[in-house]
Amino acid sequence: MPAIQTDLATEQATFNAEVESIEAAWKCPRQAHLVRPYSARTIAGLRNSIPQTYASSTMADKLWAQLNEHRKDGTCELTYGATDPIQVSQMAKHQQTVYVSGSLCGVSEVSTPGRDAADYPWDTVPKAVDKIFRSQMWHDQRQRHELENWDYLAPIIADADMGFGGLTSIVKMTKAFVEAGVAMIHMDDLAIGMKRFSMGMGRTAVPTSEYVSRLTAVRMQFDIMGATTMLMCRCDTATYHPYILGATKDVPSLASAISISTTTPEYQSIRKTWKESAGLMTFDEAVKALAAEEQYKTYSSKLSEQEVTPMTERRKIAKQILGQDVLWDWELPRSTKGQYMWKPTIQTVIERASAVAQLGDVTWARIDAPTWPDLVTFHEATNAKFPNRLFGFGYVGGYDFSKAGFSEEQIKNLHKDLAKLGVVWQVQPVWVTMALSDVTDKFGKMWQEEGMGMWVRDCQRTGWMKGVDGAHKMGWSGGYLADGFAEAVSGRDMVL
Numbered sequence: 001m002p003a004i005q006t007d008l009a010t011e012q013a014t015f016n017a018e019v020e021s022i023e024a025a026w027k028c029p030r031q032a033h034l035v036r037p038y039s040a041r042t043i044a045g046l047r048n049s050i051p052q053t054y055a056s057s058t059m060a061d062k063l064w065a066q067l068n069e070h071r072k073d074g075t076c077e078l079t080y081g082a083t084d085p086i087q088v089s090q091m092a093k094h095q096q097t098v099y100v101s102g103s104l105c106g107v108s109e110v111s112t113p114g115r116d117a118a119d120y121p122w123d124t125v126p127k128a129v130d131k132i133f134r135s136q137m138w139h140d141q142r143q144r145h146e147l148e149n150w151d152y153l154a155p156i157i158a159d160a161d162m163g164f165g166g167l168t169s170i171v172k173m174t175k176a177f178v179e180a181g182v183a184m185i186h187m188d189d190l191a192i193g194m195k196r197f198s199m200g201m202g203r204t205a206v207p208t209s210e211y212v213s214r215l216t217a218v219r220m221q222f223d224i225m226g227a228t229t230m231l232m233c234r235c236d237t238a239t240y241h242p243y244i245l246g247a248t249k250d251v252p253s254l255a256s257a258i259s260i261s262t263t264t265p266e267y268q269s270i271r272k273t274w275k276e277s278a279g280l281m282t283f284d285e286a287v288k289a290l291a292a293e294e295q296y297k298t299y300s301s302k303l304s305e306q307e308v309t310p311m312t313e314r315r316k317i318a319k320q321i322l323g324q325d326v327l328w329d330w331e332l333p334r335s336t337k338g339q340y341m342w343k344p345t346i347q348t349v350i351e352r353a354s355a356v357a358q359l360g361d362v363t364w365a366r367i368d369a370p371t372w373p374d375l376v377t378f379h380e381a382t383n384a385k386f387p388n389r390l391f392g393f394g395y396v397g398g399y400d401f402s403k404a405g406f407s408e409e410q411i412k413n414l415h416k417d418l419a420k421l422g423v424v425w426q427v428q429p430v431w432v433t434m435a436l437s438d439v440t441d442k443f444g445k446m447w448q449e450e451g452m453g454m455w456v457r458d459c460q461r462t463g464w465m466k467g468v469d470g471a472h473k474m475g476w477s478g479g480y481l482a483d484g485f486a487e488a489v490s491g492r493d494m495v496l
C-alpha cells in the first residue's frame with residue numbers, strides 16, 4: 001500500500017483546521033448547552049482521516065427542531081414503541097417520531113425471546129433501528145412521485161439501555177446507532193445484568209461517576225464521528241451517599257439473615273422482618289434522631305457549605321456537634337450481591353439528573369412510582385438549573401396512576417400537563433405487543449371460522465382493505481417505484 005503522500009506542515013495545518021472546525025461546531029446554538037471534559041484537539045486526534053457525514057445528524061437536527069418547537073408552545077410529541085417497519089409506515093400519519101424499545105426488541109428481534117432484562121446482544125437495538133430507518137427511506141423514495149405526502153422520515157429515538165459493557169462496548173454501540181440513522185439514543189444508569197422488567201426487585205443503579213463515564217463515552221463517540229445525534233440521559237435512580245440507608249440497631253447483616261434463595265416466598269418475609277428490626281435510616285435521619293433541634297440546624301448549615309458532603313465528613317461534623325459517634329452502619333443492609341440499600345427520593349433523581357445534564361440534550365426521570373407532586377418537583381427543579389431543558393418521559397407499563405392519587409381528569413390531561421413542565425417527548429414503549437396480539441387474535445379466529453366468506457365481506461368489500469395500507473396497495477408496496485425503475489431502464493421519461 002502506498003503511504004499517504006503529505007508533508008508534515010500540511011498535515012499539521014489540516015489537523016489545526018479540523019480542531020478549529022470542531023470548536024466552532026461546539027459553540028453553535030445547537031450544541032451550546034453541552035459541556036465536555038475533553039478538548040476538540042483530543043477529538044481531532046481520535047478521528048480517522050476520511051471525513052464522513054451521517055443521516056443520523058440530519059434526523060437529529062430535525063428532532064431538535066421539533067422538540068424545541070414543542071417546548072416553545074408547551075406541547076408534546078406522543079409516540080410509542082415499534083420494531084416493525086409495517087407499523088412504522090402507519091405511525092408516519094400520526095406520530096412525529098418513532099421509538100425503538102429495548103423491551104420490544106428483546107421479544108421480537110432476537111432468536112431467544114425474553115422479558116426486558118436487557119440481556120440481548122449489544123447490537124440488537126442498533127440493527128432494529130437500521131431496519132426501520134431503511135424502511136423509512138424506502139417509503140420516502142417510493143412516495144416522491146406519488147400523490148401521497150406523508151413524512152415517513154420520522155426521527156427514531158432508540159433504547160441504548162446501560163451500554164452493554166464498559167467504555168469500548170459503549171463506543172461500538174454508539175457508532176452502530178449513528179451509522180443506522182438514529183436521531184437520539186437514551187442511556188440509563190442501571191447496573192449491567194441487574195435490570196428487572198419495569199420495577200422488579202434487585203434493579204440496581206450504578207454510582208454517579210460510572211454513569212458520567214457512560215454518557216461521556218457516548219458523547220465522545222458522537223464527537224469523533226462529527227455527528228449531532230442527540231443523547232437523552234435517563235436516570236432510573238440514584239445512589240448519592242446521603243440517601244443510602246444504614247442500620248441504627250445492633251443487628252446481624254441482611255445478607256447473613258438471608259441464607260435462602262431469593263426466589264422463595266420466605267425471602268420476601270425474612271427481608272421485611274429484617275428491615276423492620278434494623279432501624280433503617282439515612283445518615284442524616286440518624287443524626288436528626290439523636291440531635292436537639294439547634295444541633296440539627298447547625299449540622300444542616302455545615303452541610304450546605306458545599307454542594308456534596310461525603311459520608312466520612314458527615315460523620316465528623318455530626319460527632320463534633322453531638323459529642324458522640326452516630327450508630328449507623330451502611331454495610332449491614334447490603335444485599336447478598338453487595339448492593340447498598342437506598343431510600344428513593346425525588347431529590348436523589350434531581351441530583352443525578354443535574355450531575356449529567358450537560359452531557360446530554362434531553363433528560364428523562366424514570367421514577368419508579370411517579371406522583372404528580374414528584375413530577376412537578378423534579379421538572380421544576382431541573383428546569384431552574386437548566387432553563388428550557390427538554391425532557392422525555394415513558395409511560396412504563398406498570399405505572400398505576402389511579403393508585404398514585406391521580407384523578408380521572410388528571411390522567412386525561414397528564415400528557416398536556418407534563419408538556420407544560422417541558423416534557424416534550426412522551427412514549428408508551430410496549431403498547432404494540434398488545435396491538436399486534438389483538439388484531440392477530442381477531443383475524444385468526446374469524447379466518448379459521450369463516451374462511452373466504454369473511455375475507456371477501458370484512459376485508460375486501462367493506463373492512464380492512466378499504467383505506468388500509470397493505471400489500472394490495474400499489475403505492476405502499478412499492479409497485480409504482482418498480483414501474484419507475486422499469487421506465488428509467490427502458491429509456492422512457494417518468495411522468496412527473
Ligand SMILES: C[C@](O)(C(=O)O)[C@H](CC(=O)O)C(=O)O
Nearest residue numbers: 101102103198394396397429
Ligand atoms: C422504556 C423501556 O426501557 C423499554 O425497553 O422500552 C422499558 C419499558 C417498560 O419497562 O415498560 C423501561 O422503562 O425500562
